[in-house]
Amino acid sequence: MPAASLAMGLCAEFRWFARGLLLFAAIESTRREYGEPRARRLAENTMDQYHGDLLKPSLSPEAGRPFAAPYSTTSGFVAAFFGGPFGALVAAGMNVHRLRRWRQDAVWFAAGLLLAFAWVWLLPQAPAYPAWRSGVAEVLGRNGWHYVERALSLALFLVACARHRQIERAADLFGLPRPNGWIGGIAATVAGFVLHVLVAAAVPT
Amino acid sequence: VLEVEMEFEPDQEAPPTDRAQARARIVSELLDRRRVAQARPLIGAALSEDPHDLDMLYQAARADWLEDRHEDARARIADVLRIEPDHLGARFLLIDVLTETGELAEAEAQCLGLLEQYPRSEDLYLAYAHVMLRALQVAKASALVAEALRLAPNDAGALRMRAICDVVLGVRQVDSQAMQRLLVEHPEEQGTLAVLVVALAEAGRSREALRCARQLMLANPRDPHWIRTTQELTAATHWSMVPLRPLQRFGWAGSVALWGASIMLVRLTSLHVPQAVGWVSWTIISYCVYSWVWPPLFRKWVMRG
Numbered sequence: 001m002p003a004a005s006l007a008m009g010l011c012a013e014f015r016w017f018a019r020g021l022l023l024f025a026a027i028e029s030t031r032r033e034y035g036e037p038r039a040r041r042l043a044e045n046t047m048d049q050y051h052g053d054l055l056k057p058s059l060s061p062e063a064g065r066p067f068a069a070p071y072s073t074t075s076g077f078v079a080a081f082f083g084g085p086f087g088a089l090v091a092a093g094m095n096v097h098r099l100r101r102w103r104q105d106a107v108w109f110a111a112g113l114l115l116a117f118a119w120v121w122l123l124p125q126a127p128a129y130p131a132w133r134s135g136v137a138e139v140l141g142r143n144g145w146h147y148v149e150r151a152l153s154l155a156l157f158l159v160a161c162a163r164h165r166q167i168e169r170a171a172d173l174f175g176l177p178r179p180n181g182w183i184g185g186i187a188a189t190v191a192g193f194v195l196h197v198l199v200a201a202a203v204p205t
Numbered sequence: 206v207l208e209v210e211m212e213f214e215p216d217q218e219a220p221p222t223d224r225a226q227a228r229a230r231i232v233s234e235l236l237d238r239r240r241v242a243q244a245r246p247l248i249g250a251a252l253s254e255d256p257h258d259l260d261m262l263y264q265a266a267r268a269d270w271l272e273d274r275h276e277d278a279r280a281r282i283a284d285v286l287r288i289e290p291d292h293l294g295a296r297f298l299l300i301d302v303l304t305e306t307g308e309l310a311e312a313e314a315q316c317l318g319l320l321e322q323y324p325r326s327e328d329l330y331l332a333y334a335h336v337m338l339r340a341l342q343v344a345k346a347s348a349l350v351a352e353a354l355r356l357a358p359n360d361a362g363a364l365r366m367r368a369i370c371d372v373v374l375g376v377r378q379v380d381s382q383a384m385q386r387l388l389v390e391h392p393e394e395q396g397t398l399a400v401l402v403v404a405l406a407e408a409g410r411s412r413e414a415l416r417c418a419r420q421l422m423l424a425n426p427r428d429p430h431w432i433r434t435t436q437e438l439t440a441a442t443h444w445s446m447v448p449l450r451p452l453q454r455f456g457w458a459g460s461v462a463l464w465g466a467s468i469m470l471v472r473l474t475s476l477h478v479p480q481a482v483g484w485v486s487w488t489i490i491s492y493c494v495y496s497w498v499w500p501p502l503f504r505k506w507v508m509r510g
Contacts, residue, residue: 054348055320059310059340067340073457099341140472147468154461161457166343169373173403174339 069176070095073161073168075185079192080157081150085116086199087192088153092160094184105163112156119152120199225251229260239425241268259285263294270302278302293319300332304339312336327357331366343373361391368400372407395424402434409454411441433508440500440507449496463493 031039059067071094080088089112096105123129136144161168171178228251235244248268251261266281279302285295296319303312316333323329330353337346347370353363367383384404387397398417405414415438422431440446441453452459467489474485 054345054352055317057310057313057317058337058342058345059313061310067342069341077457077460140468141475151465154464158458158461165375166373167341169375169407170338170341170343173369173373176339176341 067100068098069171069178070098070164070167071184072178072181075181075188076157076160077154078185079188080153083153083189083192084149084196085112085119085153085156085192086195087189088156088160089113089116090191090195091185091188092156092163094188095160095164098179099164099167101164108159108163112159115152115156117199119149120196121203124200124203225255225258225260229258229264232261232264236264236267236271239271239428241271244268257288259288259292262288263292263298266295266298270298273305275302275306291322297328297332300336304336309336309340313340325356327353327360327363330356331362334366334370338370338373343370346370347374359390361387361394361396364391365396365400368404372400372404377408395421406438411438411453414438415442436507437504440504443503443507445503446500448492449500452496 027039071091076088076091076095079091083090089109092105092112093109096102096109102109123132126132133145136148138144140147228247232244232247232251235241235247244264245268248261248265251258252265255261262281262285266278266285269275269278269281278298282295282299282302285292286299289295296315300312300315300319303309303315313333313336316329316336320326320329320333330349334346334349334353337343337349350363350366350370353360354367357363364383364387368381368387371381371383381404384400387394387400391397398421402414402417402421405411405417415435418431418435418438422428422435425431446453452463455462471482471486471489475482
């Protein structure tokens with residue numbers, strides 16, 4: 001699903017960008033060749049088209065599953081803190097799914113997933129891995145590597161927060177009831193932990 | 206003027222339609238000021254004289270809506286629309302009721318239906334923007350407000366909604382042109398003050414927000430929203446919250462930074478002053494527990510008071 005969403009999201013972004021550029025070029029060339037009134041008419045026609053998009057229903061049953069308020073950021077923090085990078089991603093994914101934002105967030109989610117896989121699966125295969133671990137332990141102490149891993153998880157959580165900041169503000173502004181954060185947080189933590197163990201177990205020795 | 210008008214019954218010798226109109230005007234102005242308790246007897250008297258009085262049925266729906274009696278309001282709106290299916294006020298009110306009860310798809314359908322009939326109504330765009338904000342469709346809400354402002358660039362309601370969208374979009378209060386224009390062009394309106402409270406609270410300026418919220422609470426002593434907001438801001442500005450100011454200001458980024466700083470502090474202490482590690486660790490843990498437990502407890506206590 002994220003791969004398909006990623007492709008669709010990129011296509012949509014490119015289409016809008018290209019459409020904007022073409023329209024801008026068309027209006028400018030009309031202004032140069034035929035003068036201001038005609039360019040203005042073209043711009044107004046474009047506005048009408050945009051206006052039509054604005055009045056398309058977004059919440060009707062045909063538009064898909066209804067939006068739901070996201071889990072609180074506390075549950076995301078708990079999942080990232082105790083569930084590791086995959087916990088942070090599961091919590092973020094749960095919110096993306098509830099908000100029906102796969103198309104907008106797919107690139108970020110895929111990047112986070114790659115980062116988590118790189119950390120848990122790819123990095124231990126590097127020849128210098130033991131040296132890196134001991135280097136970190138020298139600076140941060142015996143649990144240094146876990147601290148770095150937690151910092152990565154929390155960074156993923158902060159990125160997810162930043163992506164959904166406006167929606168969180170709107171939800172707070174309207175006092176929308178949130179789903180039970182404890183259930184979501186614990187579920188994401190457990191899922192993150194299980195994923196971590198499975199991916200780590202797949203590292204070739 | 207309203208108090209004086211209420212002292213007098215409408216002229217008994219005036220034609221019944223004039224009397225009804227005068228009464229409807231008084232009720233409407235009372236409800237504009239959220240004085241539902243004073244409006245109720247007038248509505249009841251009017252409806253006992255004429256149960257199909259369209260204006261009074263609509264005002265009754267407004268009164269129910271103001272008292273959060275959504276089902277009653279819907280029933281009244283249905284009565285109004287049965288008599289006059291195109292009653293604009295009732296259809297607007299229905300959008301508000303549907304939005305409040307979370308029936309957002311129906312509210313959107315109502316907005317779109319009305320926009321087909323009145324495509325140049327900025328109020329309809331604003332109502333639709335409100336529905337979209339409630340549905341967490343921030344980008345579309347913002348675009349709808351832009352359209353409303355295009356139709357009515359100086360409308361106070363559109364500027365208010367723009368300022369609210371700016372708050373949601375994270376535009377700083379000093380950078381929000383809509384907020385600035387509201388303060389300059391409509392400084393006397395309560396709506397301006399209400400948006401200012403939201404903007405200041407969101408910017409972490411709780412003390413200023415509290416001052417404004419208190420004024421609003423004094424102006425609307427029966428409005429539970431402003432009582433609750435004032436209580437919340439009172440809790441947020443209490444002296445016992447001062448140590449938590451950095452966490453309040455920077456949110457989760459502050460918490461993550463606190464965690465990172467704690468790790469470094471404990472590590473440095475263990476390297477250079479090992480005998481102080483216990484004290485440092487317990488101080489940090491106490492601070493974390495305090496930040497986690499005290500604010501909700503104190504808020505609950507303030508709300509009960």
